[in-house]
Amino acid sequence: MKSRAQIKSHPIHPILVSFPIGLFISTFLFNLLGLLFDSSNFHQTAGYLAVAGIGFALLAAIPGIIDYIYTVPPKSSAKKRATKHGLTNVMVVAIFSIALLLAAEDVSLLIITALQGIAVVMLSFAGWMGGTLVYRNQIGVDPRYADAGKWKELYVENAQGDIEVASSDELGVNQMKLIHANGKRIVLCKTEKGFAAFDDRCTHKGGSLAGGALICGTVQCPWHGSHFDVTNGNVKAGPAKEKINTYRVSEMNSKVYISL
Template sequence: MQSKANIKGHPLHPILIVFPVAFFTGTLFFDCWGAFSDHAPYFDTAYHLQVLGIFTALVAAVPGFIDYLRVVPPESSAKKRATSHGLLNIGMTIMFSIACIYRQSLNAHITVLLLLETAGFACMAIAGWMGGTLVYRNQIAVHNLYAEAGKWKEELIDTPGKSFVVAASGELKVNQLKLVIINGKRIAIGKTAEGYVAFDDHCSHKGGSLADGAMICGTVQCPWHGSQFSVTTGAVKAGPAKEAIPVYPVSEHDGKVYVTLE
């Protein structure tokens, strides 16, 4: 699913995280080098890298938080992973910030400083591993297009009622999908050769976004582990999912497509 914090489709968070990773790694490296060589200028270099690391970590957190709120599917395995990823990055920033303050004290001991930085580095390494899983497995911030998918479409509807206009009749081509968030509920709208369909944007396996999947011949495939569902009945056609997904009544008249939610 495409990042919401991007420049011409390029997600900002993965671009920015290389800076704190490099600066914090350099901090630990130069502090270790300073400790072993007893050469004071290395500590100065480590300090400057540390300040830069803290600043760039805070900057990188902004697009990451935007994507956490608006891109990671709610109630999914990726949301839990993204929460842990964010908390570890906060832990990393706190550890390096404490170390940065501590090193300025007259009684600072190099062993304590290195322990704080090693703890921060460990948080960063685990958070980085999880970030990789979020991108390469959960495809967060990946613009995932298949043949005939067209451009990613998303619409927010915040009006009371049971029946909602979710598309214009000619808006989608056959096998195209669109995400509509109706009063907080995520519904995937698709067009099949027989007409429009609507179903939950939530794979019953681990919560993958089905609007970000591939739909063909009346079947939608989840992008995370490949479960397949009938878009008309919601029945599972192929696992690992075991439970059907909810589908919703759709009608089309006066050039508009309506979905009814009970």
């Protein structure tokens, strides 16, 4: 689903992470060259690269945390993966920071380089998980199937009872809108027969249905293709086995309401 930290649908986190990745790997390589050629110039350059890498890593973490909170579907396999991805990166930054402090204390450069080598391996693992989050879980992807219209999202504070979520003419047939209300993620959609609303959570592994496709009253999960009837939540095709939760939708004075 679409990233919350984005510029014109381009997620900012993947743009920024290339800097710390390049800088941390360069830090390790320059220290390695310093050891090979016994040159302090290489080690000095590695020190500057490490400082820059830590700075850019902290910067890249900001949109990453925003997407972790707002974009990655809660209680999903992607949330677990994103948690591991974030924690691994925190450890990488911690190791490079500790290595910097050790270098200032004149600890053996062999030990420092070895530590950074371990961190680079961890960085690769974190990058692998980041790739899975994008290419498999579609975190930050803004897919537009035919006639889906622009991505629509609404945050409602202190929602209770019937909440106003759209105007009657806001959605075309087969279009969806993601509603955040009291920590819940609910999808409002319009079918040929009218409006319907359901949980934005596939019962298979927690995929965001708002990022899927809606056709003839059936929503398809973008992760593994489960199909659900949006009017009663029933599973029409697996791998999901449990139905999704649905909500009562009403229209009044050209406004659409969902009953929580």
